[in-house]
Amino acid sequence: MKFCYEYPHPAVTTDIVVFTIGDQCLQALLIKRNNEPFKDKWALPGGFVDIDEDLDTGASRELEEETNVTGVYLEQLYTFGQPDRDPRERVITVAYYALIPPEKLTPVAASDAAEVKWFALDNLPPLAFDHRAIVDTAQQRISAKTRYSTIAFQFLPERFTLSELQGVFEILLRENLDKRNFRKWILALNCVEETGEIRRNGQHRPAKLYCAKNPDRVDIIK
Amino acid sequence: MKFCYEYPHPAVTTDIVVFTIGDQCLQALLIKRNNEPFKDKWALPGGFVDIDEDLDTGASRELEEETNVTGVYLEQLYTFGQPDRDPRERVITVAYYALIPPEKLTPVAASDAAEVKWFALDNLPPLAFDHRAIVDTAQQRISAKTRYSTIAFQFLPERFTLSELQGVFEILLRENLDKRNFRKWILALNCVEETGEIRRNGQHRPAKLYCAKNPDRVDIIK
DNA sequence: ACGAGCTAGTGTAAATATTACACTAAACTT
DNA sequence: AAGTTTAGTGTAATATTTACACTAGCTCGT
Numbered sequence: 001m002k003f004c005y006e007y008p009h010p011a012v013t014t015d016i017v018v019f020t021i022g023d024q025c026l027q028a029l030l031i032k033r034n035n036e037p038f039k040d041k042w043a044l045p046g047g048f049v050d051i052d053e054d055l056d057t058g059a060s061r062e063l064e065e066e067t068n069v070t071g072v073y074l075e076q077l078y079t080f081g082q083p084d085r086d087p088r089e090r091v092i093t094v095a096y097y098a099l100i101p102p103e104k105l106t107p108v109a110a111s112d113a114a115e116v117k118w119f120a121l122d123n124l125p126p127l128a129f130d131h132r133a134i135v136d137t138a139q140q141r142i143s144a145k146t147r148y149s150t151i152a153f154q155f156l157p158e159r160f161t162l163s164e165l166q167g168v169f170e171i172l173l174r175e176n177l178d179k180r181n182f183r184k185w186i187l188a189l190n191c192v193e194e195t196g197e198i199r200r201n202g203q204h205r206p207a208k209l210y211c212a213k214n215p216d217r218v219d220i221i222k
Numbered sequence: 223m224k225f226c227y228e229y230p231h232p233a234v235t236t237d238i239v240v241f242t243i244g245d246q247c248l249q250a251l252l253i254k255r256n257n258e259p260f261k262d263k264w265a266l267p268g269g270f271v272d273i274d275e276d277l278d279t280g281a282s283r284e285l286e287e288e289t290n291v292t293g294v295y296l297e298q299l300y301t302f303g304q305p306d307r308d309p310r311e312r313v314i315t316v317a318y319y320a321l322i323p324p325e326k327l328t329p330v331a332a333s334d335a336a337e338v339k340w341f342a343l344d345n346l347p348p349l350a351f352d353h354r355a356i357v358d359t360a361q362q363r364i365s366a367k368t369r370y371s372t373i374a375f376q377f378l379p380e381r382f383t384l385s386e387l388q389g390v391f392e393i394l395l396r397e398n399l400d401k402r403n404f405r406k407w408i409l410a411l412n413c414v415e416e417t418g419e420i421r422r423n424g425q426h427r428p429a430k431l432y433c434a435k436n437p438d439r440v441d442i443i444k
Numbered sequence: 445a446c447g448a449g450c451t452a453g454t455g456t457a458a459a460t461a462t463t464a465c466a467c468t469a470a471a472c473t474t
Numbered sequence: 475a476a477g478t479t480t481a482g483t484g485t486a487a488t489a490t491t492t493a494c495a496c497t498a499g500c501t502c503g504t
Contacts, residue, residue: 011229053305082276092234383481425471
């Protein structure tokens with residue numbers, strides 16, 4: 001069966017940059033391609049948007065199909081449309097980024113045998129297509145949003161300590177923060193609350209556990 | 223001639239929200255549609271992306287063809303892809319916004335007899351397709367960027383007075399600013415310089431004319 | 445049981461940035 | 475010369491941000 005049009009139409013895909021924090025650094029999820037072009041190269045999860053499907057829906061469907069990741073924060077990033085970015089035909093990609101707490105990082109088992117792996121962002125392998133540019137754009141966006149939104153919370157599980165939260169900010173901002181000033185600031189924002197629980201963890205004083213007041217929302221702050 | 227594919231492909235368009243400042247308010251440029259669907263409704267300038275054409279190029283080409291506007295600040299906004307947003311076929315729109323100083327606002331004469339008009343943003347007519355949502359998204363983006371970038375300069379001609387600059391900020395931010403504090407702030411930013419010229423304009427003290435240090439660039443500030 | 449080692453948790457003072465506010469300057473008109 | 479209009483300027487009060495050092499409470503080894 002063929003689908004025909006009066007004028008040439010591009011293909012439209014969504015690609016998703018899935019970020020997590022692991023090994024004290026920002027990581028992205030990549031898939032090793034099984035097919036040409038760029039066979040055996042690493043690439044972003046993603047694929048063609050169904051003809052009756054919303055872009056957001058397409059992105060989260062692809063994410064689930066290829067990496068088994070669901071229910072995470074997903075936001076449209078930018079649309080990449082250089083005419084020659086795919087050697088087969090004109091392909092326009094609506095890029096998304098997703099943020100996932102490290103605990104959920106068991107997606108690798110999923111998928112049809114394709115190799116799926118986390119890579120530290122300052123140690124990426126060569127990527128297929130223009131995916132490097134997409135990843136770079138996504139990283140810039142996340143760093144920028146860390147400064148004026150509650151996006152960093154999306155990297156944490158439901159309960160977390162203030163030290164863990166500070167660690168996430170430090171990794172995203174690539175700078176060290178003062179512990180007392182950070183705590184003063186985050187408490188003044190009024191976006192976390194104590195759970196009453198504590199976490200005993202190693203041979204030192206246990207830490208209070210907090211949770212986000214609006215864990216599903218990213219608010220603009222400041 | 224027909225163009226056929228193994229799988230259905232959406233059409234891809236660019237639509238551009240062209241902003242200016244006139245009559246003391248933010249205005250957008252609209253075109254009255256000559257054809258169905260939404261015949262005689264107002265809509266954003268825009269059109270199909272050529273198959274070999276970059277998205278940015280397509281947007282500025284459409285802008286020039288339909289409104290005769292060229293050489294302005296143009297930035298990708300967001301991609302709108304609801305499956306039913308066009309009744310004819312699946313159409314995905316990569317929306318852009320453009321900023322143009324009021325002096326250049328002679329685009330109306332252009333175009334193939336189509337009616338082209340500026341509308342105040344708080345007095346928009348009903349728009350075709352989902353163009354209202356696109357305009358709203360663009361307005362939010364501009365307001366937000368006014369706070370942390372030099373985007374406001376794009377609404378001014380090459381030479382301008384500090385009072386004019388303040389007026390642009392006030393319109394975009396929808397709030398009044400203190401004259402002395404504004405001047406202190408803008409001079410501390412170090413992004414304008416005196417031209418040495420003055421403008422005599424009405425029965426009062428003439429104002430010094432300034433120009434932007436990097437008129438073609440939008441910098442992140444603060 | 446106590447000391448070593450570790451991370452959690454806390455306050456204050458100095459420096460910096462932001463806000464509020466009112467008059468003089470220079471042109472034009474009558 | 476007086477009236478009107480916008481341009482242009484500084485200072486003091488307030489709020490925000492930064493820098494900085496010790497005690498609390500757990501585990502482990504002796």
